[in-house]
Amino acid sequence: MNKNIALIGFMGTGKSRVGRELSKRLGMAFIETDSLIVERAGKPIAEIFKQDGEKEFRRLESEVVKEASNIKDAVISCGGGVVLNASSVESLRRSSVLFLLTASSEVILERITRDGESRPLLNVQDRMKKINSLMEFRKTFYLKAADHVINTTDLELDQVVNNIIELLKDKV
Ligand code: S3P
Numbered sequence: 366m367n368k369n370i371a372l373i374g375f376m377g378t379g380k381s382r383v384g385r386e387l388s389k390r391l392g393m394a395f396i397e398t399d400s401l402i403v404e405r406a407g408k409p410i411a412e413i414f415k416q417d418g419e420k421e422f423r424r425l426e427s428e429v430v431k432e433a434s435n436i437k438d439a440v441i442s443c444g445g446g447v448v449l450n451a452s453s454v455e456s457l458r459r460s461s462v463l464f465l466l467t468a469s470s471e472v473i474l475e476r477i478t479r480d481g482e483s484r485p486l487l488n489v490q491d492r493m494k495k496i497n498s499l500m501e502f503r504k505t506f507y508l509k510a511a512d513h514v515i516n517t518t519d520l521e522l523d524q525v526v527n528n529i530i531e532l533l534k535d536k537v
Contacts, residue, residue, distance in 0.1 A: 465511035
């Protein structure tokens with residue numbers, strides 16, 4: 366592959382699990398923007414949001430996305446809000462084929478409840494309402510950035526990975 370593979374999409378659409386598996390199958394490196402941010406800040410995402418605010422989180426995020434884009438032969442799993450920053454999208458598009466993973470809000474809520482990871486933006490009373498409003502606001506950002514869209518609502522992990530590999534065949 367002469368390009369990286371970037372996975373974008375809302376929280377709970379499976380970017381990390383899919384990315385990890387995909388990188389194994391293709392013998393590519395696996396990078397998660399969230400992990401790079403945590404490493405750089407020296408604290409968990411929830412703490413960054415709490416102590417430094419979302420703005421600082423987004424600043425760190427745009428930094429690590431640029432760096433990740435310069436790495437070769439990598440599958441990059443992006444945090445759900447990466448698409449909100451135009452220059453991050455630009456650097457990803459220059460270096461990567463972008464796959465947008467989507468899922469219904471019901472499945473998203475189920476998955477994020479199950480994986481138990483802390484997501485400060487969904488730390489609210491009515492999570493379903495928040496998921497729907499965030500998704501609605503971000504929809505055009507996601508679609509505009511993506512080369513391919515995969516709806517993961519009814520798919521198993523392997524099916525998503527196979528779909529991506531199929532779609533990549535045209536590009537190699
Ligand atoms: C965010 C998504 C999270 C993480 C942060 C903000 C978002 O990553 O970057 O909590 O704005 O959608 P995941 O999409 O991996 O959950």
